[in-house]
Amino acid sequence: EAGVAQSPRYKIIEKRQSVAFWCNPISGHATLYWYQQILGQGPKLLIQFQNNGVVDDSQLPKDRFSAERLKGVDSTLKIQPAKLEDSAVYLCASSLEPSGYNEQFFGPGTRLTVL
Amino acid sequence: AQSVTQLGSHVSVSEGALVLLRCNYSSSVPPYLFWYVQYPNQGLQLLLKYTTGATLVKGINGFEAEFKKSETSFHLTKPSAHMSDAAEYFCAVTHGNQFYFGTGTSLTVIP
Numbered sequence: 001e002a003g004v005a006q007s008p009r010y011k012i013i014e015k016r017q018s019v020a021f022w023c024n025p026i027s028g029h030a031t032l033y034w035y036q037q038i039l040g041q042g043p044k045l046l047i048q049f050q051n052n053g054v055v056d057d058s059q060l061p062k063d064r065f066s067a068e069r070l071k072g073v074d075s076t077l078k079i080q081p082a083k084l085e086d087s088a089v090y091l092c093a094s095s096l097e098p099s100g101y102n103e104q105f106f107g108p109g110t111r112l113t114v115l
Numbered sequence: 116a117q118s119v120t121q122l123g124s125h126v127s128v129s130e131g132a133l134v135l136l137r138c139n140y141s142s143s144v145p146p147y148l149f150w151y152v153q154y155p156n157q158g159l160q161l162l163l164k165y166t167t168g169a170t171l172v173k174g175i176n177g178f179e180a181e182f183k184k185s186e187t188s189f190h191l192t193k194p195s196a197h198m199s200d201a202a203e204y205f206c207a208v209t210h211g212n213q214f215y216f217g218t219g220t221s222l223t224v225i226p
Contacts, residue, residue, distance in 0.1 A: 004158070031212075033214075040124075040218070040219075041218055041219070042119075042205050042207075042216030042217050042218050042219050043159070043205070043214075043216050044216070045213055045214065048212065048213070055212065056212070056213060091158055091159070093158075093159075098212040100147050100209030100210070100211055100212050100213070100214075101147045101164070101166040101209070103149075103161050103164065104159075104161075104214065105161075106151075106158030106159040106160070107158050108156070108157055108158045109156075109157075109158055111156075
């Protein structure tokens with residue numbers, strides 16, 4: 001079974017530029033999550049999708065971050081414009097259902113450096 | 116509100132020694148609890164989880180954790196550390212459908 005795929009693995013940009021990350025979840029997983037993991041911290045949920053609908057985006061900085069999952073499969077997270085404090089690893093995860101006891105499967109992450 | 120506290124951001128053990136990584140949680144409802152491991156430049160991988168039933172949970176790679184409601188703890192243990200156990204470990208609690216992760220504990224195994 002293929003795991004969660006993410007690209008790119010690494011990205012370096014200058015502040016005020018824009019950047020996009022892509023995630024393809026495990027086939028058949030209805031729920032998709034984007035996390036931000038700042039160095040030395042645990043992952044923080046940015047947004048959760050159930051199929052192509054948003055379940056929770058309460059911690060997404062909507063003035064600069066956006067995400068979509070148009071066909072209920074793969075997803076894109078965008079930052080525009082980027083700030084220095086956006087430097088982090090962006091993790092995508094998926095699960096069969098949104099239930100709290102279901103395991104989330106994580107991708108390898110995209111490491112973003114904002115200069 | 117849900118939260119997770121991992122005591123000790125860095126833990127060092129000798130190879131073959133007991134591994135003990137501490138996790139305390141706060142939850143207004145019976146929690147679901149998880150331990151994930153993260154190897155360098157990789158995503159998180161589930162070690163074990165507690166949902167209901169037996170409070171001693173066994174996971175992969177010889178790890179286990181015990182849910183102690185009275186102590187609001189879910190500490191992770193392994194009887195004998197191996198060099199390959201060196202990684203970052205995260206405890207997590209769920210509230211509804213959302214995961215709350217601790218800040219992580221970096222485990223170093225000394226040969």
